Amino acid sequence: MAPKIGVVTFPGSLDDHDALRAVRIGGAEPVSLWHGSDSLNGVDAVILPGGFSYGDYLRCGAIARFAPVMEHVIQAAGQGMPVLGICNGFQVLCEAHLLPGALIRNERQAFICRDQRLRVESVDTTWTSAFAKDQEITIVLKNGEGRYVADVDTLARLEGEGRVVFRYLDNPNGSLNDIAGICNERGNVVGLMPHPEHNVESLTSPSLDGQPFFASVLDFLAAKV
C-alpha cells in the first residue's frame, strides 16, 4: 500500500490542492486534513501548505499555529514523522517553534513571484535525500513575507549543525545567510519558502525540481517499514 501523506487545510490555505496533487503524482496516497481535526487520520507524513492562513492577520502563521490539528502535528514531529512546511507552512512551523527563527516582510516590501534558483545545502533530511548535495535547482517562489531572520546564536547553530537545507543563489528578499529553507535537529521537519508542489509536472512548470521532495520522503517511509 502506498504511504499516506496528509495536507492540512487551514482557513485561507491556497496551495493545499496543489500539494495533494503533487503527493499523488509523487506516488503516495494524498489525505486531506482539516485544521479543526483532532486526528492525523493515520498519515505517515504531513505537509503544511502555502497560502494566507487566517488572512495573515497578526503575523503570518501565528493563528494557524494554534489550530487543533497542530497539537497532533507537533507531537508527531517530535516522534520523528516527516513534516514539510511550504511558504505559509514554513511560517506556521516557525511560529510553532518546530523550527527556529521567523519570516518577516521582504526587504524591499514587494511581493515576489518568480522562478527561484536555489542550492541544496543538505541532503540529510527526510525531504531532500533524493537530491545531490550542492545541486542547483529552480523552484517557484511567491510571497510578501519571506525574509528569514534569526538571532546570531541561532544562525551559528543552524550553520554549524548543517541545518540550512536550501540557500538562494540570488537572494531575493534579504534573508539572512541567503537562507531559503531549514530543518530541525533530527532532519524530519523541513520548512522552505519556495513551492516544490508547483514543480512536479512539465505542463505547468519550467522545472521538475519539486519531484525529489516526494521521492525523498517515499524513500524514507519505505525504509522505515
Add this chain to the structure above:
Amino acid sequence: MARVVVDVMPKPEILDPQGKAVTGALGRLGYEGLTVRQGKRFEVEVAGEVTDERLVEIRDAAEKLLANTVIETFDVRIDEV
C-alpha cells in the same frame, strides 16, 4: 470595563521594512530628521477588575500570541482613561 494596552515593536536589531518605507515617505514630504519604527497596539477590554493576577495572565497571552519574541518585544500596561 477596564482596558489594558499591549504595545508590540520589532526588536531593534530586526530590520523594519514598514518603518523604513514610512521614514522615506516622511522625508519626501519634507519632514526632516524623523525616523520611524512601526509596531502594533492591541487594546484589550478586560471584564472585571484588572488585578495583578489578571495582568500576569495578559502578559502570558501577549507572549504566547500577540508578540513573537523571536523578532518582537512587547509592553503591557493599564490604560488610564
